[in-house]
Amino acid sequence: MFLPLLTFLGALLSAGPATPDWKTPYEKSNRTQTATYQECISYYQRLDEAYPEIKMTPIGTTDAGKPLHTVVLSTDGDFDPVSLHRKGKTVLLVQNGIHPGEPEGIDATMMLARDLMQDKKLKKQLDHVVLVIIPIYNIGGALNRNSHTRTNQNGPVSYGFRGNSRNLDLNRDFIKEDSKNAQTFATIFRTWDPEVFVDNHTSNGADYQYTMTLIPTQHNKLGGALGTLLKQQMLPALYKGMEKRKWPLVPYVNSRGETPETGIFGFADLPRYASGYTTLFQTLGFIPETHMLKSFDKRVASTYDLMLEFLDYTAKNGKAIQEARRKDRAALLTQQEFVLNWAPDTTQVEIIKFKGYEAKYKPSEVSGLERLYYDRNAPFTRPVKFFDTFRPTLTVTKPVAYLIPQAWSQVIERLRQNQVELKRLTRDTVLTPETYYITDYKTGQRPYEGHYLHTEVQVKKVQQPIQYFAGDYVVYLNQVSNRFLVETLEPQAPDSYFAWNFFDSILGQKEYFSAYVFEDLAAEYLRKDPKLKAALEEAKAKDPALAKSAQAQLNFVYRHTPHYENTHLRYPVARWQGGALPVQ
Known part of the structure; x- marks a missing residue:
């Protein structure tokens, strides 16, 4: 009577330990849901415990009272940024969830980290690259979960909110650093000093055929050897790679007209934005923007594949990126002239083949007035002007x-x-x-x-x-x-x-004068200083309002005397x- 039980126990022991379930919450939901903040952190904790090549570290704090985390994938077990740079490794920093309602990067990067450990061919990419991940940057926004605030977006079922715990848009906060998130990010960014930075987003705006669009660091603003490498080598390689993966890529559709056919402009990434901030430190910055109307599973898949392209290019061309950066940083030390502001040069134009949908108009059911819509039954491919040169x-x-x-x-x-x-x-x-x-x-x-x-x-x-x-x-x-x-x-x-x-x-x-007291003092200054008197008369002749105002004339004299505070x-x-x- 005990034989079947012994047989069962023997079979159980011989089978060994159960294989861990490494499916992400996104995969378990049939690709309809994004991981919550806690699910995301717990998943990386499991990866940290399972693989010695992965280390997750809490760093600093955020406005939500929780720390940011970095997840570092380093195949030689070295997690020291100084040591890794000294070894010649290229650092790729990927940030997710700056806008947690745009969560594709959160789920795609969880799968990527797992696959890099479990797929030997993929793992070879890490021979030359250290991948640093910020799992969810806007923790407060991720905790403020809902299903309605991304009005124009096609899934997931629920997601986080754009504003952080202080209702700040963190992609406007990199330079001013009002948030604790941005202060901690600066520590992470400057400590790891990445050669390449990727901040995953979802777009708003026009409708078109593409699932993925891309904002790179503006190449003129980046300048130097890195700007040339970006424009002439890296971007063409990324476009070619995504075409092979069946995700044709297009510049972020930043149009000044009502529809994309009026022309697309390169993005003026000021330092308040992620890619504008990273440019200040000679880092190649990228903002992938998936199209909000495409299904969530396609948006996650295209984000995953684009990160593979970033990883592949960085692994193959890390030495070239490092050398260009070395040249630019050496030149920076002696550079005398610096540009403070830029504008698109509309005399310089590229022509790109754009895959869109016909823009049409019909009466609105709300207002009865004419409204815009895009006819998906009328796709087109036509030349569109792209203004990507800035002066x-x-x-x-x-x-x-x-x-x-x-x-x-x-x-x-x-x-x-x-x-x-x-x-x-x-x-x-x-x-x-x-x-x-x-x-x-x-x-x-x-x-x-x-x-x-x-x-x-x-x-x-x-x-x-x-x-x-x-x-x-x-x-x-x-x-x-x-x-x-x-x-x-x-x-x-x-x-x-x-x-x-x-x-x-x-x-x-901070200080001023009483007119009835200063009148006599002002008259004395005018008597003793003919140049001041002449200056007042000239100003009155040029400005009728000044000539008619006794108070304004007293103020003119006041500002030209030692009584006016020079601060x-x-x-x-x-x-x-x-x-x-x-x-x-």
């Missing part, structure tokens, strides 16, 4: 160093976060640097990502003595961070710290062009 519109000559009073701690914190090399004055001293006075600017009437952005900033350069104190900061422009420094500390730059309101207190005047509108970051300073 400089604003340049600046770098100083020897920037001088920053220690009072501006928020700015200093951000420089430190980005591993900028800082020196400090060892004693009180009076210096005569170049200073800017803000002469004009426009300010948005509504908040944008928690700020009232300044634009069209105009400055006047003045050389004047300023008292500095021991502990004030000196930032020399002889480091890898040169471009980051220029684009954040020059107030005219569109994403400067001035533009983002970090220096707004200088815009308010009003004076930008506090000064430009040092002189010699050695007492620093440590």
Whole structure:
């Protein structure tokens, strides 16, 4: 009677341990659902425990109170970024879930990490590449799960929300770093110093035949050897590879007209955006944008295949990427002119074959008025203009160093976060640097990502003595961070710290005068200073409003006397062009 039981036990023992189920939540849901935050982290924890080539590490914190994680795939078991760079490995950083309602990258990367461990052919790619993954960047948004906020999107069943725990769009926060997420990202990014960066997204906008579109770092803005490599070699290879995988690729459909046929423009990736930020440190940045109307399974599959293409190209061409980067960083140390802003050069145009759908119009069932729709029964392939050349519109000559009073701690914190090399004055001293006075600017009437952005900033350069104190900061422009420094500390730059309101207190005047008291003093100044009197008369002749206003004329005299505070509108970051300073 015991024989069948013994036979069963023997068979069970001989079968060995059960094979682990490595299907992701996405696969288990029949490709209709994206992993939750906890499912995603738990899955990577399992991979970490199962494979010595994978290490997951919590780093820093986020506005949601939870840490960011990095998942590092390194086949030689070395997880030290300094050591890996020294060995000649190329670092590919993939970030997912910056907008958790656009979750394809979350699920595709989970499968990719697993497959790289379980497929020997794929795993060979990691002989030359270290893959670093941020599983979900916007944790707060991922925890705010719903099924409705991505109104135009075809699946998954439920997903996260675009805003983070503070309702910030993290893809507008890379340079200003209002969120703890962005501060931690800066630590991860500068520590790993990746040669290639990929941030997975889903698009909005027009309808067309493509499942995957791509925003690369704008090649003119990247410049140098890396810009040439990107435009002439890497992008053609990615397009060719995706064509072979049956996912024809097209530039992100950034059209200024109502439909794509009016022309597609390269994306002006300012440093507030992921690819614009990474450009400041000579990293090849990419924003894959799947098309929101394609089914979720196709969007995940195309994201998976595009990441394979990034991995394949980086593995085969890592040495070329590293050499181009070395050249660009060497040139950066002595570069004198820096571009602060760019615009599309509409005289330079490429023609691409675009696979779209006919745009048509019909009466709206809501308003009765004419509405746009795309007729999927009328596909077409036709030439479309692509404007991918940008020209400089604003340049600046770098100083020897920037001088920053220690009072501006928020700015200093951000420089430190980005591993900028800082020196400090060892004693009180009076210096005569170049200073800017803000002469004009426009300010948005509504908040944008928690700020009232300044634009069209105009400055006047003045050389004047300023008292500095021991502990004030000196930032020399002889480091890898040169471009980051220029684009954040020059107030005219569109994403400067001035533009983002970090220096707004200088815009308010702190002292003034009572007119009836200053009248006699102003008259005395005019009697003693013929040049000032002549200047007032000239100004009145040019400005009828000034000529009719007694208060305005008093104010004109006031601003030309020692009584007017010289810190009003004076930008506090000064430009040092002189010699050695007492620093440590």
